[in-house]
Amino acid sequence: AQSVTQPDIHITVSEGASLELRCNYSYGATPYLFWYVQSPGQGLQLLLKYFSGDTLVQGIKGFEAEFKRSQSSFNLRKPSVHWSDAAEYFCAVASPVDTGKLIFGQGTTLQVKP
Amino acid sequence: EAGVTQSPTHLIKTRGQQATLRCSPISGHTSVYWYQQALGLGLQFLLWYDEGEERNRGNFPPRFSGRQFPNYSSELNVNALELEDSALYLCASSRGLQETQYFGPGTRLLVL
Numbered sequence: 001a002q003s004v005t006q007p008d009i010h011i012t013v014s015e016g017a018s019l020e021l022r023c024n025y026s027y028g029a030t031p032y033l034f035w036y037v038q039s040p041g042q043g044l045q046l047l048l049k050y051f052s053g054d055t056l057v058q059g060i061k062g063f064e065a066e067f068k069r070s071q072s073s074f075n076l077r078k079p080s081v082h083w084s085d086a087a088e089y090f091c092a093v094a095s096p097v098d099t100g101k102l103i104f105g106q107g108t109t110l111q112v113k114p
Numbered sequence: 115e116a117g118v119t120q121s122p123t124h125l126i127k128t129r130g131q132q133a134t135l136r137c138s139p140i141s142g143h144t145s146v147y148w149y150q151q152a153l154g155l156g157l158q159f160l161l162w163y164d165e166g167e168e169r170n171r172g173n174f175p176p177r178f179s180g181r182q183f184p185n186y187s188s189e190l191n192v193n194a195l196e197l198e199d200s201a202l203y204l205c206a207s208s209r210g211l212q213e214t215q216y217f218g219p220g221t222r223l224l225v226l
Contacts (some may be wrong), residue, residue, distance in 0.1 A: 036217070043118075043204055044217040090157065094212075100147060100162030100170045102206075102215060107156065 002027050004091055006105035013081050014113045021076040021108050023091030031093040033074040034102070035065055038088045047089075050074065051096075061085070086112045116141065118218035120205050126224045127195050135190040135221045139207030145169075146188040147208070147215055148180060152201035160203075163188055164210065195225045 003026045013019055025031060032051050036044040048059025055067040065076045074091060091105040119138045127133050139146050148160040159172040163182035171178075177193040186207075192199055202222050206215035 032212070034214070041222075043120075043219040044206075046214060046216060049214055092157075096212065100145065100164070101159040101172065102147075102149075102157075103159070104157040 002031070002093060002095070002103050004093055004103055004105035006089075006091055006108050008108050009106065010109045010111070012111040012113060015083050016080050019076075019078045019081045019085070019110070021089050021091075021110070023074045023076065023105060025072050025074065025091075025093045027072075027093060027095075029096065030069060032096060033065075033067060034092040034094070035059065035063070035074075035076050036090045036092060038090065038107075040087075044090065047076070081110075081112055083112045083114065086110055118205055118207050118216055120203075120218040120221050122221060123219070124222050124224070126226065128226050129195055129197060131195050131225075133192045133195060133199075133223055135192075135203050135205075135223070137188045137190070137205030137207075137218060139186050139188070139205075140216055142209060143207035143216075144186055144210050145208045145213070145215075146182055146186065147206040148188070148190050149204045149206065150174075150201045151204060151220070152198070155201075157204070161190065192223070197225050199223060200225045 005024045034049045035047040050067045088107045088109045092102045121136045145164040150158045162170040180190040182188045202220045204220045206217045208215045
């Protein structure tokens with residue numbers, strides 16, 4: 001069965017420090033991969049996506065993610081975190097054979113220390 | 115360009131009642147998706163509508179149903195509400211098959 005694992009439930013980083021959020025997926029082929037962010041009480045905002053091609057993808061707000069097929073991973077990174085980045089981050093996968101369904105990880109809550 | 119809109123923002127019901135949640139997709143988007151975000155259960159896929167037809171549904175009982183209108187807006191109906199239906203219900207839309215889903219702000223349903 002398809003699944004997404006975000007190993008870190010909660011991460012705290014200092015403002016200005018670098019950030020890496022981990023995401024591993026289990027899927028028979030290369031899925032479509034996404035990172036979304038959710039601020040408290042809000043919907044999900046798309047940060048970036050990977051469908052094919054260059055394995056390093058750039059997103060909004062200075063985020064990037066790297067697809068590593070050999071590790072079944074799609075980790076999210078940011079070189080310098082801002083206080084406004086505090087939120088919950090979700091990794092998601094979708095089947096290239098469209099079922100319309102996004103499968104989400106459990107989410108990682110990011111806290112930013114001043 | 116306006117994003118996905120959902121109404122109401124909050125809804126309070128009692129057990130056994132019915133709830134109706136509404137979603138308007140981004141202009142030009144024909145697919146609408148519904149997800150449930152319940153405490154402790156994460157984000158779960160509920161339903162997918164495209165061109166007025168139900169294309170796929172998640173592992174939810176039949177009392178969760180919906181429809182898509184000719185203008186591509188959608189309704190989610192939850193009958194015979196149970197306490198565990200309390201959750202944030204998120205709607206998303208996309209241009210069609212294999213396209214990125216964009217989410218609305220959600221409707222928070224509380225069942226008492």
